[in-house]
Amino acid sequence: MMQAIMRKELKKLLKQPGTYFWMVGFPIIFIVIFASVFGNTNFTFKVYYADYDKSTMSKEFIEQISTSKSFKFIEIEEGEDSIEKVKDGTYAVYIEIPKGFEEKVTNQQEVKILFAYDGTSGSAQAVEPVRTLFESVANEYKEQKVKSALLSFTKDEAITTQLMTSPLHIQYEAQETKKVNAITQYIPGYTVMAVFFIMMSMSKVFLDDKKNGMVTRLASTPIKPIHYLLGMWIPNIILVCGQIAVLFAFGHFVYDLQIGNIPALIVLSFVLALVSTSMGLVVSFISKDDNTAQAFAQIIAIGGAALGGLWFPLSIMPEFMQSIAQFLPQYWAQNAYIDIFARDANIVAIFPAIAILLAFTLISVLLALITYKRFYKGAAS
Numbered sequence: 001m002m003q004a005i006m007r008k009e010l011k012k013l014l015k016q017p018g019t020y021f022w023m024v025g026f027p028i029i030f031i032v033i034f035a036s037v038f039g040n041t042n043f044t045f046k047v048y049y050a051d052y053d054k055s056t057m058s059k060e061f062i063e064q065i066s067t068s069k070s071f072k073f074i075e076i077e078e079g080e081d082s083i084e085k086v087k088d089g090t091y092a093v094y095i096e097i098p099k100g101f102e103e104k105v106t107n108q109q110e111v112k113i114l115f116a117y118d119g120t121s122g123s124a125q126a127v128e129p130v131r132t133l134f135e136s137v138a139n140e141y142k143e144q145k146v147k148s149a150l151l152s153f154t155k156d157e158a159i160t161t162q163l164m165t166s167p168l169h170i171q172y173e174a175q176e177t178k179k180v181n182a183i184t185q186y187i188p189g190y191t192v193m194a195v196f197f198i199m200m201s202m203s204k205v206f207l208d209d210k211k212n213g214m215v216t217r218l219a220s221t222p223i224k225p226i227h228y229l230l231g232m233w234i235p236n237i238i239l240v241c242g243q244i245a246v247l248f249a250f251g252h253f254v255y256d257l258q259i260g261n262i263p264a265l266i267v268l269s270f271v272l273a274l275v276s277t278s279m280g281l282v283v284s285f286i287s288k289d290d291n292t293a294q295a296f297a298q299i300i301a302i303g304g305a306a307l308g309g310l311w312f313p314l315s316i317m318p319e320f321m322q323s324i325a326q327f328l329p330q331y332w333a334q335n336a337y338i339d340i341f342a343r344d345a346n347i348v349a350i351f352p353a354i355a356i357l358l359a360f361t362l363i364s365v366l367l368a369l370i371t372y373k374r375f376y377k378g379a380a381s
Contacts, residue, residue: 005231009205013239019201023243027194028250034186035255045129047073048082049095055102062097065137071130086116093117093130108148184258187251188337189310191244192330195276196301198240202280203293206232210375229372233277240273260340264347268336271357275329278364285371304330329360 013019047066051058066073076082082094096114104111115134117127209215218228248265251257259265279300287293305311307321308330314322325331336353339345347354 003231005228006235009232010235010238012205013201013235016201019239022197022200023194023239024246026197027190027247030190031187031247031251031255034190035183045071045093046091047071047093047095047130048076048085048091049073049097050076050080050082051097052099053097053101057102057105058097061101061137065133071133083116086118089118091116091118092127095134183251183255184338184341185313187248187255187257188341189305189334191247191251192272192308192333192337193301193305193310194247195240195243195272196279196304196330197297198236198243198276199280199283199297199300200294202232202236202277203284203287203297204290206284206375207287207290207293215375225372229281229368233281236277236280237270237273240276241269244269244272258341258344260342260344261346264340264345264350265337267347268333268340268350268354268357271354271361272329272333274361275333275357275364278361278368279329281368282364282371285368285375304328307331308334310334329357332356 049062051062062073065071082091082096085091086094094114094116096116098112098114101111101113103109113134115131117131215228248257248259252259280297283293283296283300287296308325308328309317310330314325314331317325332353336345336350339350339353343349
């Protein structure tokens with residue numbers, strides 16, 4: 001009898017158009033939007049400048065600081081009110097090379113280069129790299145001046161070079177690592193969020209069965225209540241596993257998402273399906289009507305996504321939100337997926353997350369069994 005309930009429920013779920021939209025179509029829309037907007041991790045910092053000296057040395061100065069592909073230097077017309085454009089946010093950074101630049105540098109006199117920038121906190125990402133670049137170039141000019149002074153004193157190039165050599169030696173070692181980027185953030189993020197939408201369809205089915213007398217009729221048959229519960233629960237677990245597989249396949253073939261460790265991915269996805277569907281059972285049994293159930297489901301799905309770091313990396317959120325996130329299953333699922341996709345983590349590496357998700361499942365199942373008795377008896381009475 002339980003197998004018959006499972007087959008009936010699975011067929012019913014697959015025939016509903018809303019199932020495909022909420023479980024696959026809706027998250028794909030968000031994945032496409034966010035991956036398109038944030039998928040390009042190569043940022044170019046625009047630097048607007050005016051060269052009032054028009055000398056060979058001023059041009060060499062611009063060439064020296066514009067060698068990096070991360071910076072795009074745009075020369076503006078003379079007479080343009082560039083400061084006003086910085087104030088209104090059109091320019092993040094404006095550089096002005098004054099007339100007499102070459103003459104003063106040649107004579108080792110101080111040259112004041114205007115560095116106007118947007119001082120609002122939101123523009124720091126566009127300003128700080130440019131500021132660092134210019135400070136580095138300024139230090140090079142200072143070193144040249146110091147070296148020239150030392151050379152005139154020592155009259156020996158080797159001694160001067162030795163004196164100018166820093167006592168610190170930084171050893172750079174490039175490591176081949178996979179990085180967390182927009183793709184590894186948003187595809188698992190919106191997949192985890194969409195997984196919890198199963199609570200809405202589960203609660204609707206259970207409450208409809210209660211409303212139309214199906215649960216009452218089953219109560220009068222030899223079938224055990226637990227068989228009805230399992231017969232309704234297992235098809236939803238299968239459906240969620242299929243949902244995760246489709247969304248990750250979409251991410252892999254469309255956005256080149258690196259799947260990582262397959263066994264770890266399968267285990268984590270199955271455990272996540274258990275968590276979301278077991279919470280769906282609780283929502284179904286504690287809700288008096290469909291509106292209440294939908295409200296509970298949306299709070300858990302949307303609220304958990306916002307607080308659990310599914311939409312944006314938790315590192316940019318306030319510390320109190322980072323602390324709250326650790327009490328949500330979405331947080332643990334998301335971080336485990338990122339470890340798999342970005343760092344090729346295996347089952348052992350993500351075991352703490354799996355254990356915590358299983359704990360969420362166990363708590364939800366216990367709550368579901370407690371509330372199910374009232375749900376089942378209430379329908380039968």
